[in-house]
Amino acid sequence: MVVEGTLTLARSAVRLSTGSGSSDPYCIVKVDNEVVARTATVWKNLNPFWGEEYTLHLPLGFHSLTFYVLDEDTIGHDDVIGKISLSKEQISSHPRGIDSWINLTRVDPNEEVQGEIRLELWVLEEPHRRVLHCHVIEARDLAPRDISGTSDPFARVSCNGQTLETAIIKKTRFPHWDEVLEFDLEERELEKETRGPLLSMEVWDWDMVGKNDFLGQVEFSLDTLQKSPVKGWFRLLPFPSAEEDAGGKLGALRLKVQLAEDRILPSMYYQPLIELLVESILCPAEEHVTPLAILEEIGSVESRQDVAMKLVKIFLGQGLAVPFLDYLNLREVTRTSDPNTLFRSNSLASKSMEQFMKVVGMPYLNEVLKPIINRIFEEKKYVELDPCKIEMNRTRRISFKGSLSEAQIRESSLELLKGYLSDIMESIIGSVEKCPPIMRVAFKQLHKRVEDQFPEAEHEDMKYIAISGFLFLRFFAPAILTPKLFNLRDQHADPRTSRTLLLLAKAVQSIGNLGLQLGHGKEQWMAPLHPFIIPCVSHVKDFLDKLIDVDTGEAQPRMLFHPSATIKEGYLHKRKAEGLHLVTRFTFKKRYFWLSSETLSYSKSPEWQVRSSIPIQRICAVERVDENAFQQPHMMQIITQDAEGQLHTMYIQCKNVNELNQWLSAIRKASIYNERMLPSCHPGAFRGSRWTCCLQADRTVHGCSRTHSAVTLGDWSDPLDPDAEAQMVYGQLLLARDKLRYHERSFQDCRMAATARLLDVIQDLERAHSAFERREKEEAATESY
Structure with a gap:
């Protein structure tokens, strides 16, 4: 049995207040002390809109979710504007989720605590006295307070007016003290009525110059300690803060956060539900009263997208995705009297088709659009057709011969747009063989249903519009408009590039509508593109005819991805831990990596024939690496175990924190069911005869930090999990x-x-x-x- 917590963050926007009058904001999302996501930077904007959505799979024992808003600085450190911290209890108290503006709070270093401390506390009766023994063993994952990325921690224990301190352990976030501090307890102290905590354990970072930095505290009732000993790891907490927030002075962040904790039962318990849903499409004697039809009727509009995604994955797992979509589409088509309103609502059919394209079609989308999107971002051309928005002061960037007239700007913009559109449409129209066969079969079935329902000559185009409405209007056009949200880019576009993408998305929408709405809208300034759009319509019809020219007799695969299919790939920098002495950036070799559900392999380049491979079942930890280990950011380690039980570590550097999170998540999900996953690891490196994290001299000593294999990002490449998906449907x-x-x-x-x-x-x-x-x-x- 598995219990899983899933959190979804969406529709992020912020109103900021800064003294400079401008900001380049972005957000960092943390689960406890683990960075799980970073939004794109929105340049020069005090009212940024991110619109980024994350699904996070979390460990049951997580404590808090924190959002930091930072101002990116190309020189020096980024400035922290403010934060919002939500405890697990706060989020859980809103079953339908949190969706509101929340004021940012100041980031006080004394409150930025993290980590745990390991203690043994007991009261011992001795002749003529009672003694409280405080065994301060060790701490882990403390906050870094020094420039080196470490701290110099010591523990201070206070009990009834007495204070004792441990030794200072230099340059570590994982100190081992192993000291016993003793406190004499007078009889009258024990007889006092308990009035709150009487023993306080604080951890501090020692500074030679200036004040010591607070690292966290934990408190105990002396009355509790005399009844029974206390032993274990305890989470460090901040000092109580009197300030709830900054009263909006720092700005506010709009969040949509929902936590779903589900007990996932063994598969046999969900089989009746899945059989009932499958029966709806295989034996629909009375198609309008099947359990699946009733599920659509009783479900809320807000939950429809989530339900659609889960149903798509359930039926993909059953090898019945096409019949499932055909069943929903047939219901939608037969209920529609006016063909012009077909699939215009957010019905279960339209949402399921939309989610289906994202689940099976994202690699196809990337292959078709990514090269062109990258070129548009790199060229940063000024493009504008709307006379009301043309900025004449931009003309100097277009021409060195002097200022251009408005007509010349529009002519230049028109040529640029036609060039980009030509490349986009050429790539789409030539992509028939790249489109996943299961998508093509689904579109073929949709084409047939619409043609049978609307056979009249005046509705000849409806069978094309039904497909292009999904493929162009709900897939290609949104990806062009916001490539960051479709994994086509790591960052959002700057204002100039964003405007170019908007105009291109509008044009692609018009082409997807087969030009039926040309000249009817308010944006008549788009008219110069019409002579280009109209010829594209016939090319789109030819493309769709070829797209649905596919054999429907082939059995649908029961798995979304073949075990050997690549889940993720790309260039990374790697080095092995063996022979680790002086580390320079030149010891990291650039290699091209491929991840499948069976192996993690790499070679010098994508074309290189010789590959090294790591079997997925041998992976036992995938974790971040502290920056101070190599003086390099964005690093992770992959720990494997060979046939003899020996552990081996490979260190990998990513280009940014998003790429790091994506690779961590992908490898963790691929190895999540491995039997020998480690409960702890070293976030540092063994260098100079000791670990850089905990300073232990034994290379084989157990890890000093907990592993985070339960923290992953949900995305289109998630493996099918019918039990979890059926549990969500049951919840609805x-x-x-x-x-x-x-x-x-x-x-x-x-x-x-x-x-x-x-x-x-x-x-x-x-x-x-x-x-x-x-x-x-x-x-x-x-x-x-």
């Missing part, structure tokens, strides 16, 4: 149970029978969850004795 049905009961009372025959079967499945799953919950409580109670 459970929320809508009252609606189901109303359906059961209000209708007769087939509808009532289908609803009753859904209610039976919900009841059985609810009982199974209750049984597992009782078992967990019984096991926890047994372990406590």
Whole structure:
């Protein structure tokens, strides 16, 4: 049984207040002390809009989610504008999620604590006295306070007016003290009524010059300690802060955050639900009253996108994605009387087609659009057709011969747009063989359904518009408009490039609409592009005819990706840990990496025939590396175990924090079911006869930091997980149970029978969850004795 926490962040925007009057803001998202995401930088803007959405798979024991807003500085360190910290309890208290503006708070170094401390505390009765023994063993993952990326920590223990300190351990975030501090306890102190914590354990960073820096604290009730000893790891906490926020003086961040904690049951418990959904498409005797149809009727509009994604993955896992989409599309088409409104609403059919394209078509999208998008970003040409938005002062950047007239600017812009559009359309039209076969089969079925429903000559184009409405309007055009959100770029476009992309997206939309709306909109200044768009329409129809010319008799694969298919690839810099002495940047070799569900392989270049490979099942940890280990940022380590049980480490450097997070996440997900995953590792390197993190001289000593294999980013390449997907569908049905009961009372025959079967499945799953919950409580109670 697995319990999984998933968090989704979306629609991020911010109103900032800075003294300079300008800012280049971006956001960092942290789960406890682990950086999980970094948004793009929005240049020169105090009201940036990111619109970035992340799904994070989190460990059950996480404590908080923190958002830092920073101002990027090309010289020196980036300035922190403010932060928002949400505890797990705060997020969990909003079952429907948080969606609001939240004021930024100041970032006080004394509050930026992290890490844990390991302690043993007990009261010992001795002749004529009682003694409190405080065994301060070690700490891990402390906040770095020095320029070197480390700290010089010591512990200070206070008990009833007495204060003792441990030794100072220099240059580490993982100190080992192993000291026992003793406190004499007077009888009257123990007899006092407990009035809050009486023992305080603080960790400080020692500074030779200036004040010591606070690293965190943990407090205990002396009354509790005398009843039973305390032993284990304890999370370090900040000093209590009196200031809730800065009253909006620093600005505000708009967040949409939702936490879903689900108990994932063994597969056998979800089989009846999956069989019921599959039956809806394989045996739809009364197609309008199937369980799947009822699921659409009772679901909320807000949850429809999530439900669509889960259903797409469930049916992909069953090898029935095309019949599933065909079933929904047929229902949509037969319910539509006016062909001009076909798939215009956010129905389950339209959402499922949209999510299906993202799940199976993202590699195809990247192959078709990425080279052209990259060129547009690199060229940064000034393009504008709207006379109201032409900025004459930009003309000097266009021509060194002097200022251009408005007409000349529009003519220059028109030629640039036609050039870009020509390349985009040529790439799309020539991509028939690159399109995944399963997408082509789905489009072929859609084409047939629309043609059968609207056979009239005046509706001849509808069978094309139905496909192009998804492929062009909901796939290609949005990716051109915001390439960052489709993994085509690491950063958002600057204002000039963004305007070019907007104009291109508008043109691609017009082409996807087969030119039917040309001349009817308010943007008549787009008219100069019409002579280019109109000829493209016939090319698009030819492209769609070729796209659906595919054999539908082939069995659909049960797996989304073949085991040997590449999940992620790209250039990285690597070095092995063996022989690690003086480390320079030249010891890192540039290599091209491929990740599949079976191997992580690399070679000198994509064309190089000789590859080195690491079997995925031998990976036992994938973790970040402290910057001070190599004086290099954005580094990770891959720890493997050979047949003899020996551990080997490969260090890899990425070009930025986003690439680092993506590779960490991808390799963790590929190796998540490995049997020998390590619970701890060293975030430093063994150099100069000791570990740079914990300063231990034994190279084989157990790791000093916890591993984070449970923290991953969700994306289109996630492996299929039918149990987790079925659990989410069950959760939606459970929320809508009252609606189901109303359906059961209000209708007769087939509808009532289908609803009753859904209610039976919900009841059985609810009982199974209750049984597992009782078992967990019984096991926890047994372990406590």
